[in-house]
Amino acid sequence: MEGISQSISKLLRLSGKGRSDEKKQNYSSDLPEGLCRRFSLGEIKKATNDFADDLLIGEGAVGKVYKGFIDDQGISVAIKRLKYSSSEGVGELTNEVVLLCQIRHPNLIPLIGYCIDKSERCLVYGFMVNGNPRQHIFICGTDHDPLPWKQRLAICIGVARGLHYLHTGLKHTIIHRDVKMDNILLDEKWEAKLADFGLSKMGPPSLSKALIRLESGVKGTLGYLDPDYARRQEVTDKTDVYSFGVLLFELLCGRSVLDVKLEKERVDLVSWARRCKREGTLNEIIDPYLMGKIAPECFKIYVDIASSCVRDKGKDRPAMGEVEVGLEHSLQLQERADAAREEGEYDYPIDELTCNDSPMEMNRYGRGASPSTVGNPFWDSDSTELSDLSQTAN
Structure with a gap:
């Protein structure tokens, strides 16, 4: 991984030289040989029918994505075409190529190759046929229902596994820095893949405290931005944990993290969820499609995990390994309750979907006891409001 770190540093220095130097620099020559496939511009144009509009599947701040x-x-692929004028885009390309070509995990997007040819900068990924969860939860037509609860849980677990691997599974910690709904993609088996490593940072050895002091401004997505990171301009693995907690609430509530069309107290999903948790009224924010489909014991653990992830101070949040284990336990409880329900032994009363700041109880049929407040990393006794996140993220 020392080689990866050196490559990123060198490439990002090159990408900051500006457009006037671009013709003098051959970025691709600085990529370690054999990392992944280098495509010619001709191959990219052939693959996308010369970037045809009917193959456009997405557009972001630094470029467009084509099938x-x-x-x-x-072979189906997704090709991200970076904007020529975006020096940040060049940095993101080099970041992703050097990182993703040398790490492999079932829950990370597979990078197939790249193209650097004159003014063109492209990244080539495996195509994820089921898109991102947003289109299956927020934008559902009459032809299909929103994603069921257990499938949403499985998505959460997949993303948690990917983040856990980035934080602890390599010699050096990798911090994603932009965990959000739009950066989760689903393959043909609905397996979640974490995508877009353009803002990722490599930290110290994974066994040490992963803290990176940033010289540049705070970057991220409004609504998902860690308030501790925004204040201190220090990014740690807990920065990803916060963003992941926001994602957990989105998947539970079936709405975007920020919705300015709602009344003031409900605009920010995380602040509203924390308030409802304290007041024991979380049933008010659950996706209506999920009402009567979540086992209370599963719900309590899930909400405690989500709440612990979005604690105001990073040091008070759990590690991703703890989050992963907790979510897997939550899914096990849901599966047990579903089995009991099918046998006519159990039902999911809506009025039990409350989870205020009190110790969790044993579930009603004595299997898979919920964790106690003693030594439980998800116990959230902090009732302090989240800091105002209205400041603009770069």
Whole structure:
């Protein structure tokens, strides 16, 4: 991983030289040989039918994403075409190429290759046929229902596993820095893949405290931005934990993290969820489609995990390994309750979906006891409001 760190540093220095130097620099020559496939511009144009509009599947701040087909086998790929004028885009490309070509995990987006040819900068990924969870939760037509609860839980667990691997599974910690709904993609088996490593940072050895002091401004997505990171301009693995907690609430509530069309107290999903948790009225914010479908014991653990992830101070949040284990336990409780329900032994009363700041009880049929408040990293006794996140993220 020392080689990866050196490559990133060198490439990001090059990307900051500006457009006037771009013609003098050959960025691709500075990428370690054999990392992944380098595509020619001709291959990229052939794959996308010369960037045809009917193959456009997404657009972001630094470029557009096209569906494409490579090689004679017609393998489906997603091709991110970076904007020529974006120096940040060049930095993101080098970041992703050097990182993703050397790490592999079932819950990280697979990078197939890249293209650096004159003014063109492209990244080539495996195509995720089911898109991101947003289109299956927030934008559902009459032809299909929103994602069921257990599938949402499975998505959360997949993302948690990917983040846990980045934080502790490598010689050096990798901090994603932009965990959000739009950066989660779903393959043909609905397996979650964490995507977009353009803002990722490499930290110290994973066994040490992962803290990186940033010289540049705070970057991230409004609503998901860690308030501790915004204040201190220090990014740690707990920065990802906060953003992941926001994602947990989105998947539970079936709404965006910020919705300015709602009344003032409900605009910020996280602040509203924390308030409802304290008042024992969380049933008010659950996605209506999920009402009567979540086992109370599963719900309590899930909400405690989400609440612990969005604690105001990073040091008070759990590690991703703890989060992963807690979510897996939550899914086990849901599966047990579903089995009991099918046998006619159990039902999910809506009025029991409350989870205020009090110790969790044993579940009603004595299997898989909920954790106690003693030594429980998810116990949230902090009733302090979140800091105002209205400041603009770069």
